[in-house]
Amino acid sequence: MRIDVRKSVLGANDEQAQRNKALFEASHLTVINVMASPGAGKTSLIMRLLEKLPPEFSRGVIEGDIASSVDADRIAAVGVPVTQINTGGGCHLDAVMIDRAMYDLELQGPGYLFIENIGNLVCPTDFRLGETAAMVVASVPEGDDKPIKYPAIFARADAVVLNKIDLLPFIDFSLSAFTAAVRAVNETAPIINVSCTTGEDIDAVIRWLMGMAPDVKQ
């Protein structure tokens, strides 16, 4: 007898993700599942976005890491509510972890919740968390071929943010090759080029977020 463990795990996860999604909607929260390689700049991008979101929105962060609270400490230092999930070796977040984290966070909308997934372009792909939208962050030093090598995660992105464009003069990276590689697997997601170091074009990500703004008048 062969048991399809993977299918059953994903099915249970999807059910919890649906419950999370219902809770997020009832709480007037727009929730972004932020996925990327290690070191692409997920935390830096989230910090830039927290800073630039209009003040009428509440905000919160769930930080996923294998180990350490380095990223959560950075978020907490700017006074934004944050809760840390340490997976202790697990290569992605799942919907049950998010359910538990929400008890700690006690975030009330209307507002934005950012979930920083584990740095990994493979494992987080199939695990829905109940998010409003999935954002994949790529970065210039990783190379323009990443969407070819990791197609599934780019295919599922609702937005692709290309970070570290301030490094373009120093690195062999073709913006048109990157765009073509994304478009080969994803025809619709906006591709937004930014630098979290200089702040360039962070506003374009804010505009994308505002397009999904929860209702401020409750």
Place this chain on the structure above:
Amino acid sequence: MRIDVRKSVLGANDEQAQRNKALFEASHLTVINVMASPGAGKTSLIMRLLEKLPPEFSRGVIEGDIASSVDADRIAAVGVPVTQINTGGGCHLDAVMIDRAMYDLELQGPGYLFIENIGNLVCPTDFRLGETAAMVVASVPEGDDKPIKYPAIFARADAVVLNKIDLLPFIDFSLSAFTAAVRAVNETAPIINVSCTTGEDIDAVIRWLMGMAPDVKQ
């Protein structure tokens, strides 16, 4: 009843890894399991090393990828025997995949075989392939805190290569913080700083490899 699937999977993998190791030793092959984040420069480093290894050694590459043959094509273009493993979503290579790949490669020693694992700092950690040594490649743009966030893979490294040091002037990265973070989990692995773009200090990696050279006289 709870079945410890993980333990049983790893046990079976370890047994095949032992068989691979015996085969590698009998074939006078020094085998390097190259692990890193996506875009850290694994393929570029392997290409630099292939170029600089003394000519008396044979050489070969096993390329692991989720999808595509981009990296294998780069290796094949310089005339080195290469075989591609596409995991189709799997987040790491395992010992059985290597066993099968060796049938395709037909590599005879004395020589060096490089196995480029899936770009991932989590999943490859526990899966031994039968390698002589594990090399973890980090890169400057990923940040100096990666060993804190992904301790297990740095703990198991026999060598840590820090790539893209040509970008140090443009990025906020502390070499001493990185070294301290590696040393917190790994007291012995050499830490070798290189640039695959400029070729700087590739020779230091060659020296480390030569310390494990297989016997040329058979």
